[in-house]
Amino acid sequence: MADSSALYLGFDLSTQQLKGLAVNSDLRPEHEVKFDFDTHAKGFNVTKGVMTNEAENEVFAPLLMWLQAIDGVLQRFREDGLDFGRVHGISGAGMQHGSIYWSEQGERALENLDCSASLQEQLANAFSHPYSPNWQDASTQEQCDAFDQCLGDESRLAQVTGSKAHHILRFRTKYPNKYEHTSRISLVSSFIASIFLGRIAPFDISDVCGMNLYDIRAGAWSEELLSLTATSSGIGELKRKLGAADIPEDGGAFLGNISPYFVDRYGFNPSCAIALSTGDNPSTILALPLRPMDAIVSLGTSTTFLMSTPHYRPNPAVHFMNHPTTAGLYMFMLCYKNGGLAREHVRNLLSPPSDSSKPWQTFDRVSSSTPPLGQSSHPSSRMKIGLFFPRPEIVPNVRAGTWRFLYDPTVSTATAANETAWKQPEEDARAIIESQLLSLRLRSRDLVESPKGAHAHLPPQPRRVYLVGGGSQNAAIAKIAGEVLGGVEGVFRLDVGENACALGAAYKAVWSVERKPGQSFEELIGVRWDENKFVEKIAEGYQEGIFERYGIAVEGLDLVEKHVLKRQ
Numbered sequence: 001m002a003d004s005s006a007l008y009l010g011f012d013l014s015t016q017q018l019k020g021l022a023v024n025s026d027l028r029p030e031h032e033v034k035f036d037f038d039t040h041a042k043g044f045n046v047t048k049g050v051m052t053n054e055a056e057n058e059v060f061a062p063l064l065m066w067l068q069a070i071d072g073v074l075q076r077f078r079e080d081g082l083d084f085g086r087v088h089g090i091s092g093a094g095m096q097h098g099s100i101y102w103s104e105q106g107e108r109a110l111e112n113l114d115c116s117a118s119l120q121e122q123l124a125n126a127f128s129h130p131y132s133p134n135w136q137d138a139s140t141q142e143q144c145d146a147f148d149q150c151l152g153d154e155s156r157l158a159q160v161t162g163s164k165a166h167h168i169l170r171f172r173t174k175y176p177n178k179y180e181h182t183s184r185i186s187l188v189s190s191f192i193a194s195i196f197l198g199r200i201a202p203f204d205i206s207d208v209c210g211m212n213l214y215d216i217r218a219g220a221w222s223e224e225l226l227s228l229t230a231t232s233s234g235i236g237e238l239k240r241k242l243g244a245a246d247i248p249e250d251g252g253a254f255l256g257n258i259s260p261y262f263v264d265r266y267g268f269n270p271s272c273a274i275a276l277s278t279g280d281n282p283s284t285i286l287a288l289p290l291r292p293m294d295a296i297v298s299l300g301t302s303t304t305f306l307m308s309t310p311h312y313r314p315n316p317a318v319h320f321m322n323h324p325t326t327a328g329l330y331m332f333m334l335c336y337k338n339g340g341l342a343r344e345h346v347r348n349l350l351s352p353p354s355d356s357s358k359p360w361q362t363f364d365r366v367s368s369s370t371p372p373l374g375q376s377s378h379p380s381s382r383m384k385i386g387l388f389f390p391r392p393e394i395v396p397n398v399r400a401g402t403w404r405f406l407y408d409p410t411v412s413t414a415t416a417a418n419e420t421a422w423k424q425p426e427e428d429a430r431a432i433i434e435s436q437l438l439s440l441r442l443r444s445r446d447l448v449e450s451p452k453g454a455h456a457h458l459p460p461q462p463r464r465v466y467l468v469g470g471g472s473q474n475a476a477i478a479k480i481a482g483e484v485l486g487g488v489e490g491v492f493r494l495d496v497g498e499n500a501c502a503l504g505a506a507y508k509a510v511w512s513v514e515r516k517p518g519q520s521f522e523e524l525i526g527v528r529w530d531e532n533k534f535v536e537k538i539a540e541g542y543q544e545g546i547f548e549r550y551g552i553a554v555e556g557l558d559l560v561e562k563h564v565l566k567r568q
Contacts, residue, residue: 007082008513010506011073011092012499013188014280015061015134015301016049018069021502022082025510027528032499033076035069037061042068048301048341050134057138057392060131063100067119070195074266084267089509090196090258091275093283093501094188096210096335098132099167102200104183111199115264119195128182129175132191133167135302136337138392143169147212150228168211168238169229185241187211189277197274198259202246206331207279209321213242216322216330217312219249251276251325252512252521275512277505281306281333282324284468286504287494288534289526293449295462297440297481298500299471303339305440307332307462309447317395317443325508325521334443336436338389340471345390346432349425364476367429372483372546373553374427382406384422385414385438385556386431387564395439396561399568404431407556414560433477437484438550438557445554451488459551461486461542466535467493468500478539484550487541494535 007030012019016038022031035041037049044065045051052059077084102110106126113122133139146169172179184200187208193201208214213229215222221244223235230238239245258272278286284298290308298304312330314320323329346363353361374384386404387393393400404417404424448460465487471477472493482491494500511521 005086006088006514007086008506008509009087009090010283010502010504010509011070011090011192011277012280012283012501012505013066013069013092013094013192014049014501015095015136018066018073019499019502020073020077021499021506022077022087023503023506023510025514025528027507027510027525028533029499029503029506031077031080031082032502033073033080035072035076037065037069040069040072041065050136051131053139059134059136059138061098061134063127063130063132064120064124066132066191067123067195071118071120074262078266084262085269087268087272089273089275089513091505091509091512092189092192092196092277093280093505094190094192094207094277095135096188096207096279096281097135097167098188099171100132100186100188100191101127101129101171101178101182102184102186103128103181107183107200110194113198113259113261115261119261128178129171132188135335136391137167138337138394140167140170143167143173146228147225150224168213172230182241184243187279189279193255193274193277196258196262197256198261199256200243201255201274201277202243202248204276204278204282204324205247205249205251205322206282206324207277207321208247210279210319216320248276249327251278251323252508252515254512273509273513275509278324278508279321280501281335282321282331283501283504283508285331286324286507286521286525287468287500288466289522289529291463293451293463294466295444295448295464295485295487296466296468296500297437297485298469299340299467299474299477300469301340303336303436303440303471305332305334305444307444307447311447313446325511332444332447334395334440336393336395336439337391338393339436340469342388342390342436343432343471346388346425346428350429360474363429364474366426367433367476368479370427370430372430372549373434374422374431380410382408383553383556384417384427384431385553385560386422386428386435387560388428388432388435395443396565398561398564401564403560403564405556405560405563407553407560409552409556412555412559414556414563430476430480433480434484434550434553435557437481438554441485441550442554442558455488458488458542459486459547461488461547463487464489465491465541467491467538468498470498472498472538475538482539482541483543483546485541486547490537490541491539492535493538495533 010021019034189207190201255274262268296306319333321331350362405414407414
């Protein structure tokens with residue numbers, strides 16, 4: 001039964017911010033706060049939340065900044081009137097593929113925090129390495145190649161681990177002394193749980209799948225990949241650092257009560273439960289009771305496409321993970337480095353908006369007024385298809401750059417577009433949206449199915465497309481998303497779309513604490529979730545004719561990507 005007085009906190013540690021959201025047992029948000037790293041952090045020279053080493057394609061964030069942010073967010077909650085004594089449970093979401101390296105001193109300090117001092121002060125020497133690699137980091141190609149070779153090729157690696165992303169091998173190779181003095185290794189998600197728990201928390205069953213070390217089908221660590229990472233003689237030591245034996249199969253497992261530090265410093269109830277934290281993308285799919293054939297497009301710093309599926313069909317271009325709460329389900333994910341920042345780059349090249357408070361005004365107007373695929377005449381005329389990658393991309397795996405092509409669908413050829421044929425930067429506005437969405441459609445087309453019932457005559461596509469993240473506020477993107485991806489019932493936005501990760505984490509905390517024996521996440525959340533309050537339809541989905549035209553353009557994008565890959 002829902003407790004009307006109880007609150008649950010969800011935290012989202014992302015590239016540029018730490019967000020906190022408090023919901024009640026009926027799932028309604030009551031407080032939301034954020035700590036923006038560029039704006040609020042003191043003493044760190046970061047840009048958009050990260051530091052870079054361009055010479056080695058490294059992108060990373062200072063761990064002490066994150067600690068400063070945790071205290072900062074809790075202080076903002078207090079200023080917003082939150083009564084910490086009402087909080088019954090906490091869970092978190094952390095950006096995936098980042099790793100944290102604890103020292104032995106750090107483990108001891110975490111267990112003996114003093115409420116009179118800040119986390120940053122007390123954990124200043126808690127880490128064998130002071131930075132965490134960011135998902136935008138592109139320094140691990142050599143290690144990724146080694147992992148491919150270890151199991152035969154990248155397809156076999158994807159079959160075993162569901163993905164291809166790795167940092168621990170690079171860390172051990174580049175910093176052997178720091179690796180030797182590392183006591184435990186956390187992911188960003190388990191780092192959040194560790195801070196609130198007051199001891200090192202285990203990985204969750206979903207986020208662990210992003211490490212390239214876990215055999216998803218076997219439900220165990222891959223001995224071959226552990227051996228590659230740590231050498232055969234170091235497997236035991238690496239397992240100890242990972243806490244390899246401690247991964248709970250129950251996504252709602254109770255880890256323990258909150259650290260006394262937060263009870264004494266902020267007034268939390270000592271019985272406040274700490275639930276497993278998960279990755280930001282797994283947490284996003286928990287922001288609503290997702291139904292089969294629903295798709296979520298997260299339009300944040302990265303662009304991410306998410307679906308829940310009972311089918312395990314991995315390939316090297318995508319990520320498959322265990323579902324964060326529901327055994328027997330998998331999570332399908334496409335993730336692109338060049339998401340919101342790439343769109344901002346195009347936006348900033350356009351004429352300034354007439355209203356400075358609406359920075360996307362010109363971008364919206366120009367992209368909406370440009371015809372689909374830049375075709376000014378017959379649908380069979382040449383299509384304008386571009387790739388816009390300010391940073392090296394992972395899907396496809398290409399260097400940074402911008403490429404513009406004219407694709408002739410009648411003969412399946414693509415030629416480079418000159419400035420006469422492609423008006424820059426105006427036509428880039430729609431082209432970058434189309435390019436990102438076409439890539440999603442290209443790589444998800446084997447997972448979607450034709451609708452059933454009255455809509456069985458329609459081509460394969462999602463039932464609904466849900467937009468979350470900052471870009472979900474952009475009307476032009478929503479409209480084009482429906483045109484490219486379809487959506488039998490349309491395109492929808494969560495009313496807390498920019499806080500979807502934190503919302504999913506808060507829901508996970510509700511489920512972890514209030515579920516009945518055997519009650520699934522979907523059962524508990526589905527009963528309490530009022531669709532009319534939480535989502536709104538913002539654009540039409542499938543539109544006959546234009547959807548099929550974009551289906552032709554998918555083949556053009558595939559051709560263009562292969563052309564660029566071949567020549568890099």
